[in-house]
Amino acid sequence: MFESIPNNVNLESNPKLQRALLKWQPDFLAWWKEVGPEGFQQDQIYLRTAIGVGQGGWAHWDYVKMPDYRWGIFLANPRKADTIYFGDHIGEKLWDQVPGEFRKELRRLIVTQGDTEPASVEQQRLLGKTAPSLLDLRALLQVNVEEARHLWAMVYLLHSYFGADGRDEAEQMLERRSGHADHPRILAAFNMPIRDWLAFFCFTTFTDRDGKFQLASLAESAFDPLARSTQFMLMEEAFHMATGEGGVARTVRRTAELMKQGVDPRTVGAIPLEIVQKYINEWSSASNDLFGGEDSTNAANYFAGGLKGRFNENDPGKYSDHSALEGMYEAKVFQDGKWETKNIPLRRAMNSVLLDSYHDECARIVERWNSVLEEVGVPERLSLPSLRFNRHVGLYGGHAYDPAGEPLDPAAWQAKRGQWLPSPGDYEYVRECMVPVYEPGKVANWIAPHAKGVGGKPVDFPYVQFH
Ligand code: BYC
Ligand code: FE
Ligand code: FE
Numbered sequence: 064m065f066e067s068i069p070n071n072v073n074l075e076s077n078p079k080l081q082r083a084l085l086k087w088q089p090d091f092l093a094w095w096k097e098v099g100p101e102g103f104q105q106d107q108i109y110l111r112t113a114i115g116v117g118q119g120g121w122a123h124w125d126y127v128k129m130p131d132y133r134w135g136i137f138l139a140n141p142r143k144a145d146t147i148y149f150g151d152h153i154g155e156k157l158w159d160q161v162p163g164e165f166r167k168e169l170r171r172l173i174v175t176q177g178d179t180e181p182a183s184v185e186q187q188r189l190l191g192k193t194a195p196s197l198l199d200l201r202a203l204l205q206v207n208v209e210e211a212r213h214l215w216a217m218v219y220l221l222h223s224y225f226g227a228d229g230r231d232e233a234e235q236m237l238e239r240r241s242g243h244a245d246h247p248r249i250l251a252a253f254n255m256p257i258r259d260w261l262a263f264f265c266f267t268t269f270t271d272r273d274g275k276f277q278l279a280s281l282a283e284s285a286f287d288p289l290a291r292s293t294q295f296m297l298m299e300e301a302f303h304m305a306t307g308e309g310g311v312a313r314t315v316r317r318t319a320e321l322m323k324q325g326v327d328p329r330t331v332g333a334i335p336l337e338i339v340q341k342y343i344n345e346w347s348s349a350s351n352d353l354f355g356g357e358d359s360t361n362a363a364n365y366f367a368g369g370l371k372g373r374f375n376e377n378d379p380g381k382y383s384d385h386s387a388l389e390g391m392y393e394a395k396v397f398q399d400g401k402w403e404t405k406n407i408p409l410r411r412a413m414n415s416v417l418l419d420s421y422h423d424e425c426a427r428i429v430e431r432w433n434s435v436l437e438e439v440g441v442p443e444r445l446s447l448p449s450l451r452f453n454r455h456v457g458l459y460g461g462h463a464y465d466p467a468g469e470p471l472d473p474a475a476w477q478a479k480r481g482q483w484l485p486s487p488g489d490y491e492y493v494r495e496c497m498v499p500v501y502e503p504g505k506v507a508n509w510i511a512p513h514a515k516g517v518g519g520k521p522v523d524f525p526y527v528q529f530h
Contacts, residue, residue, distance in 0.1 A: 283372030
């Protein structure tokens with residue numbers, strides 16, 4: 064069994080880890096069968112499998128049946144630094160074991176990260192039934208097997224470094240369920256339904272991008288196995304985000320081309336830009352909530368302990384002060400009828416600092432979608448809503464702000480909500496657009512074709528061979 068698990072963590076000579084995995088792997092496969100992608104399990108899918116960190120390339124492409132996918136365990140190559148470079152322990156050696164004083168916090172970070180991975184697979188499980196092309200179906204299933212590998216990456220850490228409670232947490236990863244009333248996933252966005260492919264593309268743009276920023280900040284951790292596990296996960300993440308960005312871009316292109324021809328997208332089963340905008344509003348705001356509170360003791364403790372850094376904390380020229388004991392983060396809030404500036408001590412504001420880096424990147428993505436509109440020659444534009452819009456967590460949580468970030472009273476919010484967020488009718492309309500297309504090289508009517516294939520294959524390659 065262990066020969067079939069690609070790894071660079073000496074699994075072959077680690078009886079303790081082998082014993083733990085021997086018990087966990089069958090439960091993982093049972094979970095995959097129960098709530099993994101519905102259908103396609105017996106089909107041959109042209110998939111990328113992570114096989115190593117070496118120079119010869121880290122991934123292998125071939126046809127594989129999903130239950131035979133080789134979920135592996137990898138650590139990225141060692142960092143340049145061998146000492147801690149932020150927080151209270153700067154200059155001390157990086158940890159290759161979990162220090163007793165941070166055991167609880169590290170376990171919590173790893174469990175929170177790990178929990179999102181199977182959650183997303185559960186959220187996406189029905190989408191294959193309505194894939195707009197074979198290449199899109201392949202992309203979905205690629206994302207699904209890789210998110211499952213990310214679960215493996217976190218379970219490896221729990222099994223190897225957290226003893227009996229780690230094994231217990233690893234079991235619970237397979238017991239919680241996205242959207243379940245009694246045992247839901249930990250973070251809110253991972254309990255929301257991903258109803259259709261436009262939602263999938265927005266999720267992979269905005270929510271997987273939260274993954275990128277969280278993984279990157281954990282890749283700065285003093286706990287070296289965590290840092291190197293998350294660093295490796297980032298390799299796979301790039302494709303997930305590209306799937307999202309490209310998917311929305313193709314949706315927008317198709318709609319814009321119709322508009323340019325004077326055709327109302329609704330008359331041909333394509334998706335109007337105002338619905339695309341509402342989906343952007345919904346998924347970007349839900350993803351902003353994933354960063355936690357703008358003012359957070361947890362975040363301050365994580366930074367002080369060296370558990371979780373800022374985005375690219377160690378890049379030359381990025382930050383001059385790595386202890387972050389001085390300085391304030393200024394947050395603008397509307398209170399008692401006027402704007403006020405709230406000063407948050409920098410360490411307590413680490414969630415905000417990370418959220419700001421994320422938000423800047425999201426804004427650049429939306430601009431790339433706008434350049435599609437410009438290229439096709441229609442005047443409409445999409446926008447990224449303000450960080451204050453539709454928040455449920457943190458400073459702005461539960462307060463009404465419009466997409467431009469201006470405050471409004473609860474009645475006005477209720478009246479306008481349907482202009483900004485998808486209505487039941489919008490979901491229903493998009494659902495009707497979702498017609499599956501499984502013929503190589505063909506694509507559904509609501510979305511433009513891919514410009515190129517993947518894994519060295521052309522667009523019309525049979526990426527899925529049905530049994
Ligand atoms: N929903 O101090 P606070 C990914 C809780 S995505 C529900 O403000 P803190 C992926 C919080 O637990 C990346 N509850 O924030 C993407 C705390 O509870 P207690 C996932 C929430 O602690 C797509 C309280 O509110 N990785 O990989 O700094 C597909 C106050 O918390 C939420 C990580 O998140 C929420 N949104 O938490 C597949 C990295 N936000 O203590 C995969 C690990 C906060 O009052 N996690 N709460 O009981 C962390 O670094 C941090 O836990 C958080 C922020 C970023 C979540
Ligand atoms: Fe992931
Ligand atoms: Fe991902």
